[in-house]
Amino acid sequence: MxxxxxxxxxxxxxxxxxxxxxxxxxxxxxxxxxxxxxxxxxxxxxxxxxxxxxxxxxxxxxxxxxxxxxxxxxxxxxxxxxxxxxxxxxxxxxxxxxxxxxxxxxxxxxxxxxVNLGALGVKSYGVGKKSVNMLAVFVGTGIGGGIIINGKIYRGFNFVAGEIGHMLVQKNGPKCGCGKKGCFEALASRTAIVNNIIYDVKKLKKK
Ligand SMILES: [Zn+2]
Known part of the structure; x- marks a missing residue:
């Protein structure tokens, strides 16, 4: 074969x-x-x-x-x-x-x-091998979460379970890619952190 x-x-x-x-x-x-x-x-x-x-x-x-x-x-x-x-x-x-x-x-x-695929990878080959239930959090352009329950991906009824990047963490916070304000990933993703650094450096230069 x-x-x-x-x-x-x-x-x-x-x-x-x-x-x-x-x-x-x-x-x-x-x-x-x-x-x-x-x-x-x-x-x-x-x-x-x-x-x-x-x-x-x-x-x-x-x-x-x-x-x-x-x-x-x-x-x-x-x-x-x-x-x-x-x-x-x-x-x-x-x-x-x-x-x-x-x-x-x-x-x-x-x-x-x-992120579900990433979580499945961590579960199958990484530190999650011995875990039956786990939450994997990945930080990049955005922030994503993948939930594993009883060794399987948990998708939720509308396939968005674990999408923690768009949880509201700061009312009227910075604008997010999804159109809302103050999402977790608008404050703490790699993109958000880099933008903060650029903003602070520019502010310092003006002083
Ligand atoms: Zn968002």
């Missing part, structure tokens, strides 16, 4: 990361590309398709060896329908990501919230 691999794609707010891997050989090829969302979602999906083609080429595998593509989405996603509800940092809302991407590549596409 042919050895099967999957292509994993991290749809980051600043860069797209793609790799080809399986549980036996680990990661065998990687590619990255800056995220460009200014030209709209259609162009962005073309970028995703292109990086998938590139990483499969770099892996030197045949089409038949790729079982599926899995996208890690920074936002709310319905893994059953393959529709992205809202990914604020990518400007995507109610988008049929699975069906649109499957038009461009010859592989089945699976979608899951990026």
């Amino acid at each position: 042919q050895e099967k691999y999957i292509v994993s794609v991290d749809m980051g707010g600043t860069k797209i990361l793609a790799s080809v891997l399986n549980s036996k050989r680990g990661i065998i090829a990687r590619q990255k590309k800056p995220t460009n969302i200014t030209s709209g979602t259609k162009i962005y999906v073309k970028d995703i398709a292109e990086i998938i083609r590139k990483v499969v080429a770099a892996s030197k595998l045949k089409k038949e060896n790729i079982a599926a593509v899995c996208l890690g989405v920074p936002g709310s996603v319905n893994p059953v329908t393959g529709i992205i509800g809202h990914a604020p940092n990518l400007g995507i809302r109610n988008y049929k990501m699975k069906s649109e991407l499957e038009k461009l590549i010859p592989y089945p596409v699976l979608l899951e919230n990026d």
Whole structure:
């Protein structure tokens, strides 16, 4: 039987990361590309398709060896329908990501919230190996939380369980990518911290 691999794609707010891997050989090829969302979602999906083609080429595998593509989405996603509800940092809302991407590549596409996938990774291979229940918190362009209950991802009824980045922590605080004010990630994500440093440095220069 042919050895099967999957292509994993991290749809980051600043860069797209793609790799080809399986549980036996680990990661065998990687590619990255800056995220460009200014030209709209259609162009962005073309970028995703292109990086998938590139990483499969770099892996030197045949089409038949790729079982599926899995996208890690920074936002709310319905893994059953393959529709992205809202990914604020990518400007995507109610988008049929699975069906649109499957038009461009010859592989089945699976979608899951990026932090849920990260939490599953921590549970399967990292410090969470021995934990049955856990909350994983990831800080980057935004802040995400992934909940594992009884060893499985807990998505909640509307697939947004664990999205702690948009909890209100400061009334009338700084504006968030989601449009609201004072969200946790508008105050404490890497982006927010860098913006604070830049603001303070500029203020000091004026003195
Ligand atoms: Zn928010």
